[in-house]
Amino acid sequence: xxxxxxxxxxxxxxxxxxxxxxxxxxxxxxxxxxxxxxxxxxxxxxxxxxxxxxxxxxxxxxxxxxxxxxxxxxxxxxxxxxxxxxxxxxxxxxxxxxxxxxxxxxxxxxxxxxxxxxxxxxxxxxxxxxxxxxxxxxxxxxxxxxxxxxxxxxxxxxxxxxxxxxx
Numbered sequence: 001x002x003x004x005x006x007x008x009x010x011x012x013x014x015x016x017x018x019x020x021x022x023x024x025x026x027x028x029x030x031x032x033x034x035x036x037x038x039x040x041x042x043x044x045x046x047x048x049x050x051x052x053x054x055x056x057x058x059x060x061x062x063x064x065x066x067x068x069x070x071x072x073x074x075x076x077x078x079x080x081x082x083x084x085x086x087x088x089x090x091x092x093x094x095x096x097x098x099x100x101x102x103x104x105x106x107x108x109x110x111x112x113x114x115x116x117x118x119x120x121x122x123x124x125x126x127x128x129x130x131x132x133x134x135x136x137x138x139x140x141x142x143x144x145x146x147x148x149x150x151x152x153x154x155x156x157x158x159x160x161x162x163x164x165x166x167x
Contacts (some may be wrong), residue, residue: 001082001154006091008081012106013095016068029068029104030128039064039106041128048124049073049117055125056114057147057155063131065107067115071099073123075115080155083110098123112147112155 016027032040049055051073059082069075079093097103098119107113117123134142147153 002090003080003092003154004090006088006093008079008091008093008111009086009088010106010108011079011093011111014104014106016070016102016104018102027068027070027102029126030066035066035106039066039130041066041130043132044126044128045133046124046126048122049075049115050122051117051120054114054116057112057153058114059112059145059147060109060131060143061145062109063129063143064109065113066104066128066130067107068102068104068126068128069097069115070102070124070126071121072119073117073121074098074100074119075123075125076118077105077113077115079105079107080112081110082112082155083108086110109143114155 016029018025018027030041057078057080069077074096075098077095077097081088081091083089095105097105097115099121115125131143134140147155150156
């Protein structure tokens with residue numbers, strides 16, 4: 001696969017609008033009236049990522065993820081289009097998300113994704129996928145293709161090459 005920088009069809013990046021008052025702030029992550037039905041979440045979870053840590057890269061066969069990065073930490077999100085029939089196949093996107101740029105990313109199945117906490121503060125990540133993790137009652141196979149452990153994988157090679165350039 002030839003990886004090049006470019007937009008990825010089907011990925012939707014949204015800035016989160018903060019509603020601020022004397023108590024703090026609130027931001028809507030998604031609304032059913034603004035999200036196509038095939039992407040409506042069926043569950044959600046929150047995770048904390050420590051400074052310098054990376055989650056991924058991995059992809060899903062059928063699941064779409066709707067991630068929201070709200071802070072306090074900041075993240076670098078990297079996406080690769082791994083869908084052979086996609087007009088943007090092979091494209092890579094990088095975005096900054098988190099406390100300094102709260103936002104969400106709708107990531108369709110077949111788009112490889114990873115994110116790294118790039119700040120000195122841990123960061124919260126919320127995910128609202130359109131499928132249940134491990135299916136109903138957690139009795140099905142997990143819909144995930146993990147690429148982290150394969151150094152010959154083009155997504156890991158791409159990430160390792162960029163890490164080397166940063167140093």
